[in-house]
Amino acid sequence: xxxxxxxxxxxxxxLHIELGARMVPFAGYSMPVQYPAxxxxxxxxxRSAAGLFDVSHMGQLHLTGPDAAAAFESLIPVDVMGLxxxxxxxxxxxxxxxxxxxxxxFVNRDVANGGDLFVIVNGACKHGDLAHIQARIGxxxxxxxxxxxxxxxxxxxxxxxxxARLLPGVEQLVFMTGMAAQWQGADLYVTRSGYTGEDGFExxxxxxxxxxxxxALLAQPEVxxxxxxxxxxxxxxxxxxxxxxxxxxxxxxxxAQLNWAIQKVRRNGGARAGGFPGAAKILAQxxxxxxxxxxxxxxxxxxxxxxxxxxxxxxxEGEKIGEVTSGLLGPSADKPVALAYVQAKYTEMGxxxxxxxxxxxxxxxxxxxxxxxxxxxxG
Amino acid sequence: MSLKYTEDHEWLQIDGDTAVxxxxxxxxxxxxxxxxxxxxxxxxxxxxxxxAGVVESVKAAADVYMPVDGEIIEVNEELRADPSLANSDxxxxxxxxxxxxxxxxxxxxxxxxxAYQQLSAS
Numbered sequence: 441x442x443x444x445x446x447x448x449x450x451x452x453x454x455l456h457i458e459l460g461a462r463m464v465p466f467a468g469y470s471m472p473v474q475y476p477a478x479x480x481x482x483x484x485x486x487r488s489a490a491g492l493f494d495v496s497h498m499g500q501l502h503l504t505g506p507d508a509a510a511a512f513e514s515l516i517p518v519d520v521m522g523l524x525x526x527x528x529x530x531x532x533x534x535x536x537x538x539x540x541x542x543x544x545x546f547v548n549r550d551v552a553n554g555g556d557l558f559v560i561v562n563g564a565c566k567h568g569d570l571a572h573i574q575a576r577i578g579x580x581x582x583x584x585x586x587x588x589x590x591x592x593x594x595x596x597x598x599x600x601x602x603x604a605r606l607l608p609g610v611e612q613l614v615f616m617t618g619m620a621a622q623w624q625g626a627d628l629y630v631t632r633s634g635y636t637g638e639d640g641f642e643x644x645x646x647x648x649x650x651x652x653x654x655x656a657l658l659a660q661p662e663v664x665x666x667x668x669x670x671x672x673x674x675x676x677x678x679x680x681x682x683x684x685x686x687x688x689x690x691x692x693x694x695x696a697q698l699n700w701a702i703q704k705v706r707r708n709g710g711a712r713a714g715g716f717p718g719a720a721k722i723l724a725q726x727x728x729x730x731x732x733x734x735x736x737x738x739x740x741x742x743x744x745x746x747x748x749x750x751x752x753x754x755x756x757e758g759e760k761i762g763e764v765t766s767g768l769l770g771p772s773a774d775k776p777v778a779l780a781y782v783q784a785k786y787t788e789m790g791x792x793x794x795x796x797x798x799x800x801x802x803x804x805x806x807x808x809x810x811x812x813x814x815x816x817x818x819g
Numbered sequence: 820m821s822l823k824y825t826e827d828h829e830w831l832q833i834d835g836d837t838a839v840x841x842x843x844x845x846x847x848x849x850x851x852x853x854x855x856x857x858x859x860x861x862x863x864x865x866x867x868x869x870x871a872g873v874v875e876s877v878k879a880a881a882d883v884y885m886p887v888d889g890e891i892i893e894v895n896e897e898l899r900a901d902p903s904l905a906n907s908d909x910x911x912x913x914x915x916x917x918x919x920x921x922x923x924x925x926x927x928x929x930x931x932x933x934a935y936q937q938l939s940a941s
Binding site: 473474478479480483669672673744745746748768769771798 | 851852854855857873875876877878880
């Protein structure tokens, strides 16, 4: 029924099947979209306890060498050189037009003293990202893909309790920091981060121990497996972009309202302003000298009708002024929520717009993000 | 009274010249947690295979087709208020709408239980 012949599988494939997961193709991998509990139960379990996600399809890369931080900084509009040891940041690979090639997370594992920059990119983009990074900075640093390594996310308010039983010390991490850890003789790296809006962790580990480690986590009373379906509803409620839906090569970081990811040192007037692909356009958008044609906003539905990606947005006069890029009925928000791009004059909070669902106008309102408050552990 | 099915995973409970229509257990299982249904207007007529309603889970939306020619004479307001009935009780409390059949002979062309089970297992 499902074409599985050319799909890759993660190191947890047998465990997913044993747990009764419904497997779907995603980013070239056979991935669990949901387990028998179902998307809604998995979503609520993550918000109330702890959900275990297999995100091993994502791409892990190590950048090493004395020039690695400066080299990586030439690809992303982010302060890499000023990032402390074991600190993590969100970044955006850009093309020369300022469009987003991918979004990523990276940790400085003391790259200045023989360590590395540990970079995690999206699964569907990882081969293209690797080629891009090699082409642009391959002569300045050593780029080592670690695509065979497993990556697990443990997310939710009880994630810390469960994980600290297996890896004592992780409870001392704060949001967007990381530490090396050992489990049964294997080298793990744990960051306190994730993509659900909840407190939680991501754990990078060698493939051969991934299943045993996942089973050890699932044996904790707080932990249940959660599939990609709930991962999507959780990230959307948290107001986080999905690459390919909400950001892509046609979108700049400023249009996507990811300005917070561009530190002052890389902006006009900063000590290392510019120097990344598309800098002229992005910096002009940031300081307002280049007006934005389209801007990402959050929308909430005023009627209980889900509004999905590609739905057109109209103003009161019936003119098309934007389009939804992600949308669903938020299980925790308990109302329709969406991310959308609209013309700049429709971005004021509370602006009423009509989503055209099956030919009918469904009223929505521009809303602050996130839709569900973040609960990161900032210490 | 007889129970028939369509290739689009709907069931019909036929009673003379009326039929109650819903989605099958297989359909609700494939959709996952149902969070929204759009039901047709009472009094509206549809030809067979026309879209008469919509059923949506968090992750997907699916059309509900009119299985035969007919007029909508009743819709399930309880389902509209609690769409999860389509998951918990798809063949009873989770019914969608009731139809007055324009051509009762049309139901002979629909699938019986055995034929539907074969289709949904394939």
